[in-house]
Amino acid sequence: MLIIGIAGGTGSGKTTVARSVIHRLGPDKVTFISQDNYYKDHPHLSLAERELNNYDHPFAFDNELLIQHLSLLKAGQAAQAPVYDFTIHARSTSESVELRPNKIVIIEGLHVLSDEKLRALLDIKVFVDTDPDVRILRRVLRDIEERGRSIQSIHDQYLGTVKPMHEAFIEPSKKYANLIIPEGGHNEVGVELLTTLTEKYLTRG
Ligand code: CTP
Incomplete structure (x- = not known):
């Protein structure tokens, strides 16, 4: 089993890179895991308290x-992987996703490369490197459209935890990458390189 880890800051395009590579390799050959589904659950906290948590520190996972x-x-x-619901900052109580053993496993997430034990399990380490202004713009749109957030809450969270944690943990984890893909999923050459490399690893057995 070949394990590929795709890290990068919020809104960098990790999911798009993963999906493009899976599309090229053939979906049947790949099991996809999002580290987001492994956010720790805090059932003892109220929604208002959960809203204030730091979700960008490695310990959040x-x-x-x-x-x-x-x-x-x-x-x-x-x-059975848990499923995380960003609108309520909690693990879904009714849903889970079955992960099946496969030739290839792709894990994407903020801290896939910053965690030493997780990093040690990866065969190919990728960092998606996208400019912070592009990432925050994508995040604003996504958090409003999909995660039920206000512009004020996105502002406060970004300056309070997202940016400092990115600088302390995520950006420094870039040095562990074998492959850095600038601008994420729109980088066709980068995606093609990762696909070809993966195919080569598979034929080597
Ligand atoms: N987050 C949040 N509320 C939670 C849990 C997480 O706002 N209850 C935020 C964290 O602040 C973190 C982000 O979710 O920065 C992680 O998701 P992100 O990496 O932005 O999403 P992906 O779709 O995985 O990444 P990409 O846009 O690169 O594809």
Whole structure:
């Protein structure tokens, strides 16, 4: 099983890169995992308290569960990934996603490269490197359209936690990448390179 990790800041285009590579490789060959689904749950906190959490620090993620699921997949067993609901800052109680063992696993997320234990499991390490102004613009649109946020809350969160955590943990994790893809999914050559590299690894067995 080949494991590819795709890291990068918020709104960098990690998901688009992953989806483009999966499309090129053939969806049947790839199991896709979003680190976002492994956000820790805080059922003891109220919604107002959960809104104030720092969701950009590496500790916000349950990477132990993610690593456990990767081990199951490596052993040829399926795993049930949680599903995260950004509109209520909580793990969905009714949904889960079945992860099946496969030739290729792609994991995308903010801290896929900053976590040492997770990084050690990756065969190909990718960092999607997109300018901060482009990333924040994408985030504003997405958070309003899909995550039920106000412009004021996006502003406060970005300056309060998103930007400082990006500078402290995400940007420095770029040095661990084997491949840096500027501008994400719109970089056809970068996506093609990652696809070809993956195919080459697969034929090597
Ligand atoms: N986040 C949030 N509220 C939560 C949990 C997470 O606002 N309850 C935010 C964090 O602040 C973090 C972001 O979600 O910055 C992580 O998602 P992001 O990387 O932006 O989304 P992807 O679609 O995975 O990435 P990309 O746009 O690169 O495809």
